[in-house]
Amino acid sequence: MRPSDEVAARRIGVLLVMQGALLTGFGLLLTRWLVKVPPFTAEDGINRAFAAHRSAGWNSATYWLSQLGNTHAVVLMTAVSVALLLLPVYGRLQREALFLGAAVALQSLVFLMVTAVIDRARPDVAHLDAAPPTSSFPSGHTGAATALYGGLAVLVLIRFRGNWRFVPAAVLFSVPVLVAVARLYRGMHHPTDVLFGLLNGAGILLIMGRSLLPARARPQVPGQAEHITSAGATAVTRYGRRAAVVVNPTVVDDALHDAIRRTLGRYGFQDVSWHGTTEDDPGNGAVRRAALRKPDLIVVCGGDGTVMACADGLAHSGIPTAVLPCGTGNLLARNLGYPVDPLAALVAALEGTTHAIDLGTADGDGISGARFAAMAGAGFDAAVVGDASSRMKAGIGWAAYLVSGVRHLRDPGMRLTLRLDDGPELGRRARMVLVGNVGTLQGGVPLLPDARPDDGVFDVVLLNPAGPLGWLRAAAHVLSRPHHDRTPLPPGRGGRFADGALEYFTARRIEMTFERPQERELDGEPVGPGVRLVMEVDPGALLMQLPATSPTASSSAPAGTEEPAVLTGVHDGYGNARSADPRHHGRRTLGR
Known part of the structure; x- marks a missing residue:
């Protein structure tokens, strides 16, 4: 919006x-x-x-x-x-x-x-x-x-x-x-x-x-809109294409609502249902109701909290999902290459491709089977997101996290025990532990430059700067090596950088135990303090409708993850047989 x-x-x-x-x-x-x-x-x-x-x-x-x-x-x-x-x-x-x-x-x-x-x-x-x-x-x-x-x-x-x-x-x-x-x-x-x-x-x-100057959709050549409409109408008659839109009404006004409806109509989605989130249901129930209609596409309009709730309801459903960035951070949408303008993001998705991404599941004291799509962590980052008020985020956007971060720079560190996959327990001191399915923070900071949302592993970083110079060394390392400046670490292995201020690991399962209760967060949503947090990757759990220019959609699947599709005989609304495993649905365009 x-x-x-x-x-x-x-x-x-x-x-x-x-x-x-x-x-x-x-x-x-x-x-x-x-x-x-x-x-x-x-x-x-x-x-x-x-x-x-x-x-x-x-x-x-x-x-x-x-x-x-x-x-x-x-x-x-x-x-x-x-x-x-x-x-x-x-x-x-x-x-x-x-x-x-x-x-x-x-x-x-x-x-x-x-x-x-x-x-x-x-x-x-x-x-x-x-x-x-x-x-x-x-x-x-x-x-x-x-x-x-x-x-x-x-x-x-x-x-x-x-x-x-x-x-x-x-x-x-x-x-x-x-x-x-x-x-x-x-x-x-x-x-x-x-x-x-x-x-x-x-x-x-x-x-x-x-x-x-928000990003705009690609301009149409003369006659293009009419071509889309007629082609879409034919598709609806033949296949009954339908879309379901899950909306956070606090961030989507009537004008954007109508614009989304018109855009979906131009691309052949004449049967569109709308499902609003509420304070008691941030998206899980709404998206499950949407999925019951067996739509060919689900569009999620909201921030990272809405996306996280919807991801839980859509895991392994095999329904292509597009995300329109309408919140404050929009962390997943930005990492997946969606334009920042919601309508431009919708057009880019409709003209893009399907691609399965991983999800994470989290357990711990007070947390059971919660899912996240972008990042999860404990310590400094969780305190920052928890202290950024809704009013401040509505007023200044993601800069609210910068203001909150300044307040917590002097917070004490924590002692924790870290266990990666089936490896031994590792004792550590840190100001923050962050587990990423994606790697770039708000403001374009590439904290986890090797993280990919479809590689079947999480990237983990421990931040433990020693004084102001430690913070400067960590910042200099992160900002000066934005993309693949080091060889990706094999699962369970680690590496230290910036004089020990940063320590990186990769793993499929991460278990953290803290000496004292620490603030925790999933996809930028506080989940309360606790002494334990266990996260495990769920490979290929969510089928996304991504822009063709997305770095995730435009890259090949990691070696060793591709398997022959197992067909169910169920059709996907395009005349194609649907695989039982959403990782095998392949790529297709929705536009024409």
Whole structure:
């Protein structure tokens, strides 16, 4: 569901304050301490090297490049661009105009917030421009150029189709970098000034883009909709295709409800039933009622809690399931490659393929046979998700977990005993234990980069940083090695990284016993404190309808998991025989 304007404005405001605080914090750290330690001590040498190699030609070239980030030029270019976007000939692209204008303005606002606190002198070399009264940190020219020209590049990429659009986008993206180099050459900024100017502008574009420019469905060529409708109608007459939609009514409004119904109709699903969740039934009962209608597709509209409840009811049903990300974290949907916009996610699923993924079952004190689809854990992460209130999540989205995380950074660690598969018990200390069927957290953090939802094993990470430097080492390791930087571990084997702050394992069954009761969570839903948590993988338990671009759908099944299908003689609504094992249903498209 696209957030209301009021909620979006609150989210933007909170994220802007957070970005300003992060820039200010680093600026204070830089000017008071980091400038005295390597590699930051090399900054003066870089400025002197630029000054030593100046020439008349480069002086002139960098002057004009620097002017591209000048306040007057940026304001004029922004005004002209916004006016063009609002012309009737372009269909009055109001959201795009708001995105660009607000990005440039809010970048300046954050810049002024930071420079009001940070007072960093300009480099100690000859300046080729008059020095503005503001601090050298961060670079205002670079930040403004990033917001303007980077914003225009984003609009080019999302509004046009064809490979040709990458050429103007690349040119526009290169402008802020050239402005940054020009500012260094002209002696106006230190290297970290222009770096954080780039980050300031890029952060604003990310915030505004996610708030104002949701992903869209692939545009239809003329006549395509009619083709889909007629083909779908034929399919309904021949096979009686039907869909069931499980809806969390607190996050799906009437407009999205109608849009989902119309989209399903265009793809041939004229028989659509609706099943709402309630406070007493978060989805398990609703999806079981939906499954009784023997639909060809089940669509789940909600967050991770709704998806988890529905996964329990759909396990081994063999019914293709599409997930529309309508919650706060949408962890499973993001990891499976669904677009963030619910309607775009529905279209991508309808034009995608079926693929079976694993589920997890969890037991422990107070937990019996609970299922999860994305992640489960105990300690720090469970405390964070439990402390992020519904009101905060409604206001600022997944950033609520960041706010909650700051509160729990100083929580004490825990002692636990870990047993993987049939291996020996391992005694450990940790701040957090996370078991993942998928690997990427909110914000795109690849904590478990080798986790796959269809490989028949879980990836496990123990986080135990020793002090602030331990946290930094862990963060640096995770962010610098996002994809398959190490050989995947065989089941039951482990490996330590970041000076022991991170320890990884893989296993099919994980049993954890804690010395004292610890907070626990399944798919981001708190399940209460306890001293025991046992998780086991259920391979191929859930048949998903995935986008064709999903990294899970587009990759081959792991070696050794494919077996000949055992046919039941039951037909799946497409004229195909259905396998008794949902892992063997193969891939098919629902679209046409």
